[in-house]
Structures are given as C-alpha cells and as structure tokens.
Amino acid sequence: MNKMRGLTKNESINSGNGKEKISFGRKLLNSLEKVWNLQESGIIVPTIIFAIFVQFVNPVFLSAQNITNILRQSGFILIPAIGMTLVLIAGGLDLSVGSVLGLGSFAVGFCMVKLNLPIWLSIIAAILAGIAIGLINGKIIVKFNIPPIIMTLGMMYMARGLIYVSTKGLPIYPLPKQFQAIEQNTIFVLPTIVIICLILCIVFHIVLTRTTFGRSVYAIGGNPEAAKLSGININNVKIKVYAISGMMAAIAGIIMASRLGSAQPNTGETYEMNVIAACIIGGTSTFGGRGTILGTTVGALLMSMLANSMTLMKVDVYYQKLVIGAVLVIAVIIDQYKRKLAESNAKASK
Amino acid sequence: MASEYILEMKHITKKFQSIVALSDMSIALKEGEILSICGENGAGKSTLMKILAGDYPYGSYSGEIEISGQPVKLTSTGEAEKAGIAMIYQEISVELDLSVAENIMLGIMPKTKFGLIDWKKTRETAKSVLHLLDLDLDIDATMRNLSASVQQLVCIARALVRKPRILILDEPTSALTESETELLIGILYQLQKTKISCIYISHKLDEVFRISDHIIVMRDSRYISTHNKSEIIPDKIIEDMIGRRLDSMYPSMEGRVIGEEILRVEGFTVQHPNSPKLIAENISFSVKKGEILGLAGLVGSGRSELLRAVFGALPKKKGEVYINNIKCNIENPMDAIQNGLGFLTEDRKKDGIVKTMDIGQNMTLSILKRISKGLFINRSSELKNITKYFNSLRIKAPNYKSSILSLSGGNQQKVVLAKSLLTEMKVLFLDEPTRGIDIGAKAEIYKIMEELANKGLSIVMISSEYPELLAMCDRFVVLGNGKIVGEMDKQEASETLLIRIASGV
Numbered sequence: 121m122n123k124m125r126g127l128t129k130n131e132s133i134n135s136g137n138g139k140e141k142i143s144f145g146r147k148l149l150n151s152l153e154k155v156w157n158l159q160e161s162g163i164i165v166p167t168i169i170f171a172i173f174v175q176f177v178n179p180v181f182l183s184a185q186n187i188t189n190i191l192r193q194s195g196f197i198l199i200p201a202i203g204m205t206l207v208l209i210a211g212g213l214d215l216s217v218g219s220v221l222g223l224g225s226f227a228v229g230f231c232m233v234k235l236n237l238p239i240w241l242s243i244i245a246a247i248l249a250g251i252a253i254g255l256i257n258g259k260i261i262v263k264f265n266i267p268p269i270i271m272t273l274g275m276m277y278m279a280r281g282l283i284y285v286s287t288k289g290l291p292i293y294p295l296p297k298q299f300q301a302i303e304q305n306t307i308f309v310l311p312t313i314v315i316i317c318l319i320l321c322i323v324f325h326i327v328l329t330r331t332t333f334g335r336s337v338y339a340i341g342g343n344p345e346a347a348k349l350s351g352i353n354i355n356n357v358k359i360k361v362y363a364i365s366g367m368m369a370a371i372a373g374i375i376m377a378s379r380l381g382s383a384q385p386n387t388g389e390t391y392e393m394n395v396i397a398a399c400i401i402g403g404t405s406t407f408g409g410r411g412t413i414l415g416t417t418v419g420a421l422l423m424s425m426l427a428n429s430m431t432l433m434k435v436d437v438y439y440q441k442l443v444i445g446a447v448l449v450i451a452v453i454i455d456q457y458k459r460k461l462a463e464s465n466a467k468a469s470k
Numbered sequence: 471m472a473s474e475y476i477l478e479m480k481h482i483t484k485k486f487q488s489i490v491a492l493s494d495m496s497i498a499l500k501e502g503e504i505l506s507i508c509g510e511n512g513a514g515k516s517t518l519m520k521i522l523a524g525d526y527p528y529g530s531y532s533g534e535i536e537i538s539g540q541p542v543k544l545t546s547t548g549e550a551e552k553a554g555i556a557m558i559y560q561e562i563s564v565e566l567d568l569s570v571a572e573n574i575m576l577g578i579m580p581k582t583k584f585g586l587i588d589w590k591k592t593r594e595t596a597k598s599v600l601h602l603l604d605l606d607l608d609i610d611a612t613m614r615n616l617s618a619s620v621q622q623l624v625c626i627a628r629a630l631v632r633k634p635r636i637l638i639l640d641e642p643t644s645a646l647t648e649s650e651t652e653l654l655i656g657i658l659y660q661l662q663k664t665k666i667s668c669i670y671i672s673h674k675l676d677e678v679f680r681i682s683d684h685i686i687v688m689r690d691s692r693y694i695s696t697h698n699k700s701e702i703i704p705d706k707i708i709e710d711m712i713g714r715r716l717d718s719m720y721p722s723m724e725g726r727v728i729g730e731e732i733l734r735v736e737g738f739t740v741q742h743p744n745s746p747k748l749i750a751e752n753i754s755f756s757v758k759k760g761e762i763l764g765l766a767g768l769v770g771s772g773r774s775e776l777l778r779a780v781f782g783a784l785p786k787k788k789g790e791v792y793i794n795n796i797k798c799n800i801e802n803p804m805d806a807i808q809n810g811l812g813f814l815t816e817d818r819k820k821d822g823i824v825k826t827m828d829i830g831q832n833m834t835l836s837i838l839k840r841i842s843k844g845l846f847i848n849r850s851s852e853l854k855n856i857t858k859y860f861n862s863l864r865i866k867a868p869n870y871k872s873s874i875l876s877l878s879g880g881n882q883q884k885v886v887l888a889k890s891l892l893t894e895m896k897v898l899f900l901d902e903p904t905r906g907i908d909i910g911a912k913a914e915i916y917k918i919m920e921e922l923a924n925k926g927l928s929i930v931m932i933s934s935e936y937p938e939l940l941a942m943c944d945r946f947v948v949l950g951n952g953k954i955v956g957e958m959d960k961q962e963a964s965e966t967l968l969i970r971i972a973s974g975v
Contacts, residue, residue, distance in 0.1 A: 346823060
C-alpha cells in the first residue's frame with residue numbers, strides 16, 4: 121500500500137519535465153515515508169518521540185554523560201538479545217540466557233581467581249562454557265524433539281544450580297584490577313561495552329542478511345517443513361543458533377563481572393525476561409521467521425531509556441516494571457497491525 | 471414483498487484500499503436451486519462469498535443483499551448464520567482435539583436449565599445429522615485421528631445442523647475421494663428437495679457442469695455471463711472464465727524421445743505416519759529419461775507417502791533407490807536433492823512456501839550452497855538464477871522482492887516449481903501440481919511440464935484429476951491400499967479403467 125501511495129506521488133512529481141522543484145515539505149514526507157516503510161519503524165518512531173518528550177521534561181536526558189549511561193546499560197541486554205534474536209527467528213526460545221550469563225561471570229572469575237589462569241585464557245574458557253551450554257540445549261532439543269521452552273527452562277535451573285553448587289553461594293571477589301579495567305575503560309570516548317556491541321551487531325547483521333546460514337535461520341523459522349524439503353539441514357542450524365545464544369550470554373556475563381569487579385552467584389537472575397522483551401519490542405516475532413538486529417538494538421535501547429528516563433523524571437522505581445510491560449504489549453500491537461495491513465494488501469492485490 | 475429469489479446480491483462493489491476486488495457484482499439465487507460460480511483465482515468469487523457469509527461485514531462494501539426480498543445488513547458471521555447462511559470453507563477448519571459431536575455442535579450446544587451443556591441432547595443431535603448424511607461415524611472420535619476427507623464431511627454436517635436456507639460450498643470436494651464426492655452430491659440433491667439453496671464454487675468443472683441449475687461466470691471482479699443448465703457449453707464457459715479461446719488445455723505431448731531408465735525404486739515399505747499400519751507395501755517402479763509416469767489411486771492409497779519416503783522426507787522401513795543404476799543412500803531431503811531428485815508437495819501452504827520470505831528468497835532456498843562463495847550469498851548469482859525462472863515460468867509479480875503471499879495460487883506454485891528446477895534435478899516428483907489453481911494457470915503448468923520432459927527431465931506425477939493424468943502421462947502405476955494393483959501404458963489407459971483398478975473392482 122505504501123509503495124503504491126509512493127508511486128502516485130512520484131508520478132505527480134515527475135509529471136513535469138524534471139524542472140519542478142520538490143518542496144521541502146514533499147522531501148520531508150518522502151523521508152518520513154521511508155522510515156515508516158522500514159520494518160523496524162514500529163519501534164523506532166515511538167522511541168524517538170519518547171526521547172524528545174523526556175528531553176523536554178528533563179534536559180539532562182540527552183547529555184553526553186546520560187547517553188553514555190543509557191548505552192552502557194543497554195549493552196548488557198543487547199548482547200544476549202542478539203543471540204536470542206537468532207533463536208527467535210529460527211522459531212525457538214532460550215530461557216536459559218540469564219543463567220548462562222551468570223555462568224559466564226562465574227567461569228571467568230573462577231578461572232582467574234581460583235585457577236590462577238591468565239585473563240585472556242579465562243575469558244576464552246568462559247566463552248567456551250557458554251557455547252557448551254548452548255550446544256547441550258540445541259542437541260537435546262533436536263535429538264529428543266523437546267519444545268525449546270521446556271529444555272531451556274530446565275537448563276535455566278540447572279546452570280544456576282551449577283553456579284550455586286560451585287560457589288556455595290559466595291561471590292568470587294575481588295577480580296584482578298586489569299580485568300576490571302576492561303569494562304571500566306573507554307575507547308574513543310565510548311565505553312568498551314558499546315564498542316563490543318557495535319562490533320557484534322554489525323557481525324550478526326551481516327550473518328543474518330548475507331550468509332546462507334542467516335537465510336536458513338529465517339527459512340526454518342518461517343516454515344520448517346518447507347525448509348527441510350528444500351534441502352536445508354534444520355537440525356544443524358538449530359543447534360548452532362542455541363550455541364550462539366549461549367556464547368552471547370556468556371560474553372555478557374564476562375563483561376558484567378568486569379563491571380562489578382566480582383562474580384556474584386545471582387548475576388543475571390530474571391535477565392532472560394528483559395532480553396526476550398527487548399527482542400519482541402524490536403519486532404522479532406515469537407512465531408519465527410521475522411526479526412532484525414537493528415530492531416533488537418532499538419528494543420534494548422528503548423528499555424534502557426525507559427528505566428533511565430523514569431529515574432530522571434523521578435518516577436517511583438516500582439512503576440518501571442508496569443511501564444515496560446505496557447510498552448512491550450503496545451509494541452507488539454503496533455507490529456501486528458502493520459503486519460496485518462501488509463498481508464491483507466498483498467493478498468488483495470492478487 | 472415476496473420475491474421469486476431467496477437471495478439477491480445487488481451491485482456489490484468491494485475495495486481493499488485502492489484495489490478493486492469486486493465491481494458491480496450481482497447474483498440471484500432461487501429457492502432449492504444449485505448455483506455455481508466459476509472463475510479463475512482472483513476473479514472475486516471468494517470475496518463475494520465472504521461478504522455473503524458475513525466475513526466482510528456490512529459497511530465494508532457497497533451494494534445490497536436481500537434475502538427473500540428483504541434487505542439484510544450482515545454485520546458479522548453470527549448475523550449471517552442467523553439469517554440462514556452457512557458456509558463450508560475450502561480450508562478445513564476443525565477443532566482437532568475435540569470430538570466429532572463437539573465439532574458439529576460447536577457454538578450451538580444445547581444447555582440444561584442450569585446453564586450447563588446438555589450432553590445427551592448434543593450427542594443426539596450430532597447423531598441425527600450424521601444419520602441424515604448417511605455417515606457412519608463414531609461421534610466420540612477425536613478429529614485429529616480422522617482423515618482430511620472425513621474432516622471435511624464433518625464440516626458439512628456442522629453447517630447442516632444449523633438448518634441453513636442457503637449453503638455456500640467453497641471447493642468442498644478438494645479433499646474428498648470419488649465415492650465421498652458422490653455422497654456429497656447426493657446430499658446436495660437431497661437438500662434441494664427440502665428447498666435449501668446452494669452456492670457451489672469449485673475448480674472441478676465436470677462437477678459444476680453436472681450439478682448446477684445455473685452457472686455464473688466471473689472474471690476480473692466482474693459479472694460476465696449466466697449459463698442455464700440446459701445450455702451448458704463447456705468451452706464457452708471456460709472462454710468466459712479466462713477471457714480468451716483456450717485451444718487446448720493440454721499440450722500435445724507427442725514427439726518426445728524417451729531414453730533409458732533413470733530411476734528405479736525397489737521394495738519400498740513405508741509406515742503410516744499416524745498409525746501402526748503400513749501405508750505402502752513393497753512398492754517397486756521405474757522411470758525412464760524424459761518419461762512422465764502417473765501414480766494413480768484413491769485418496770489415501772499411499773502415493774504421497776511413498777514419494778516422500780523415496781525423497782527422504784518420511785522414514786522408510788525398507789527400500790532401495792537406484793539412479794542411473796547406481797544405488798543411492800537417501801536418508802533425508804538433502805541427500806535426495808544432491809542425487810538429483812526434486813519434490814513439489816501437494817500443500818504448498820503447509821510445506822512449500824515460506825510465507826515470511828519474498829519470492830526470490832523462496833526460490834533460492836534449495837540452492838543456497840550453489841549461489842554462495844564460502845559463507846556469503848553471492849547477490850548477483852542469486853539474481854541471475856531468480857531471473858532465469860521468473861521469466862521462463864512467466865511468474866506474474868511486480869518484482870522478485872514482493873512477498874510470496876501477494877501471488878495467486880498458480881504463481882505461488884510456479885515459485886515452488888522454480889525452487890525445484892533450480893537444483894537441476896533428473897527426476898521431479900509432482901504431488902497434485904495443479905490443486906487449487908485456476909484453469910489458465912493449469913494450462914501454463916502443463917506446458918511447462920511438456921517443455922521439461924522434452925528437455926529430458928523425468929517426472930513422476932500424482933493427481934486425483936484423471937483427465938489431467940491421462941493427458942500428461944506416458945505410463946501409469948496404480949496404487950490401492952498401499953500396494954501396486956495395476957500398471958499400464960497411455961494407450962491402454964482410460965479414466966474408467968484407472969478408477970476401477972484403484973478401487974479394487
């Protein structure tokens with residue numbers, strides 16, 4: 121529908137012999153139309169509007185320091201959310217990311233403090249631990265055909281249990297100063313985590329949009345039967361996305377340990393909910409087959425912005441959960457509306 | 471004011487934003503009449519019926535609907551039901567985990583004076599309507615365990631128990647066997663006697679020509695013509711439907727060179743996916759290069775499952791596949807594709823198209839490795855492959871980035887066909903390739919099949935439409951109850967013979 125509207129507009133623009141000047145108003149409308157047509161517009165537009173609104177209420181909101189805060193906070197949700205985006209697009213779900221985040225924290229702390237391994241080795245070990253959990257999730261889901269929600273729920277408990285058993289409930293503390301420096305430093309003014317997020321976002325955006333693996337992920341989520349009959353190895357792809365999800369959660373856990381300076385056994389508890397919310401707000405469907413890294417990024421940013429802005433506007437902390445829940449539902453409603461519009465237009469034009 | 475018509479739809483115009491789905495469409499239905507509406511996909515038949523059934527409520531279209539001369543404003547499907555209109559949809563929609571009785575009485579279950587469900591009355595009513603339809607079914611059976619054809623018959627019972635005055639049937643026989651179709655037609659004649667009127671929509675023109683009192687032809691959202699029972703000229707009706715003379719629906723299929731054996735299937739035994747019995751037992755057949763082999767048989771005779779098992783999409787208990795006389799190990803569709811097999815499934819919505827992807831992405835799903843360098847998809851290589859078949863199969867779409875849902879059934883089928891053709895296979899399995907496709911698109915698909923066979927591609931075709939099977943195939947293998955019950959050449963075959971052998975008489 122929007123394309124057709126655009127066509128008529130262009131017709132009238134080009135109906136002169138190109139000598140007509142395009143008015144500023146028309147240019148603005150055209151770019152606004154481009155933003156509306158973006159798949160992620162359902163969330164980008166409200167986010168921008170919200171940011172402008174908060175800026176009015178408290179001008180500190182868009183200050184350099186505050187923006188840095190927002191970016192930093194959103195990173196801890198975004199990194200696991202990137203992995204979750206892949207899992208959701210493939211039609212799955214990973215409830216264990218909170219626990220794997222904690223496990224990543226624990227593993228890196230354990231290696232550095234109890235095993236006295238060098239920092240770089242500890243980091244690699246922790247990442248491998250995350251991948252291993254993901255592989256276990258994926259392999260069991262695929263081999264025994266268990267619904268992902270059940271397997272990853274079980275893993276959520278098991279991984280967390282593993283942490284508590286190993287730490288006997290005590291934090292690993294303190295972590296080496298060099299390690300803490302990783303998160304607490306900045307590269308070109310931006311916090312390390314933001315740079316890491318940027319790199320991961322770009323990498324996985326490319327993976328999703330330009331690799332055969334990415335195409336397979338979308339196909340499996342869109343119609344697993346059709347994907348199978350087209351010769352795609354759906355089991356392999358599924359196992360890989362869960363491994364990636366585990367890896368990303370572990371990475372987030374490592375960075376969090378660096379930030380806190382200690383590995384707490386309860387790190388990441390209930391995090392999976394925020395991560396899933398960020399993905400869904402960003403337009404990734406739980407039915408599979410749809411989702412983008414850009415959308416998830418905006419979703420994570422919005423969630424971080426919400427928490428931050430409510431503090432700045434002196435809103436009671438308890439209201440924050442209410443607001444996030446409401447935003448989640450509204451974002452999904454907007455996305456559904458856009459999707460139904462597109463589908464009914466597509467079908468009606470047959 | 472009494473009208474001689476029980477139903478009149480007058481000057482109905484319906485638009486979806488700027489797209490016109492119906493333009494000044496009018497129909498009139500007499501009491502006890504069977505009216506058929508014919509037209510290609512996209513002609514507007516379903517839209518018109520959805521308006522009548524209340525799916526598109528009053529206000530979303532212009533024009534009037536009159537029942538027995540009284541104008542009605544149908545604001546919902548509930549309103550339509552109250553007005554005596556019942557619709558049986560093409561897509562079987564039943565509650566799979568409820569029983570037959572519950573499905574039939576869903577929404578109108580009688581209540582006891584305490585407000586709870588009166589199960590006794592529910593069961594009695596369900597039993598009586600099934601008796602009326604001469605259907606011997608266990609009303610406590612769970613729908614999930616019943617075959618698609620039986621599910622469709624339960625849908626019909628569900629419509630009838632609401633005592634409609636007007637019954638709309640949209641492709642009701644697509645999932646039914648020959649005998650069940652006869653049963654349904656018998657039911658419709660019975661309903662006629664009780665003054666119930668029917669609107670019948672079907673691509674099966676032989677059925678339509680047989681049972682209709684009147685046939686209305688639509689094309690491009692408009693009314694084209696009405697044909698009376700006594701003056702039905704099939705060619706004229708088809709012409710009206712597609713807007714041009716159809717010289718011949720089927721290509722000549724002559725003058726092809728058939729080569730050596732290319733595929734041999736030996737001793738295939740396949741277990742039924744939903745029950746412990748065998749759906750195919752010790753089946754062997756072979757196909758030559760450039761040959762089109764027809765797999766005939768009744769619905770449920772195991773043809774689809776057999777081909778799926780050969781393709782590796784269904785597990786097999788026993789069986790070997792030889793391609794060019796070399797034994798192939800096919801455990802899954804990936805192996806099958808690698809060995810040069812292709813598969814077009816019977817239900818593209820279920821396992822043919824990925825509806826969240828666009829046309830191009832759907833097409834190249836089978837050749838991802840080939841169009842990529844290492845991990846990355848080579849965009850220009852992808853585009854080259856898409857354009858090749860976009861043009862050669864004459865797919866009608868604005869461009870390859872359109873959502874696949876924007877295509878008609880026939881064009882969607884072409885995309886799925888392109889997906890298989892891109893793998894450059896040696897043998898193509900076609901499972902009901904023209905199901906749910908309008909007549910113009912069917913002719914195109916037949917022509918494509920002829921071109922492919924001429925180039926040396928071998929085809930194994932499953933179809934329940936005997937004219938299609940007889941026109942296109944060189945040889946036939948007939949399956950009955952999972953076993954081979956007959957084999958014959960094109961010359962020996964006829965519709966009667968095939969049906970007789972398939973039914974075991």
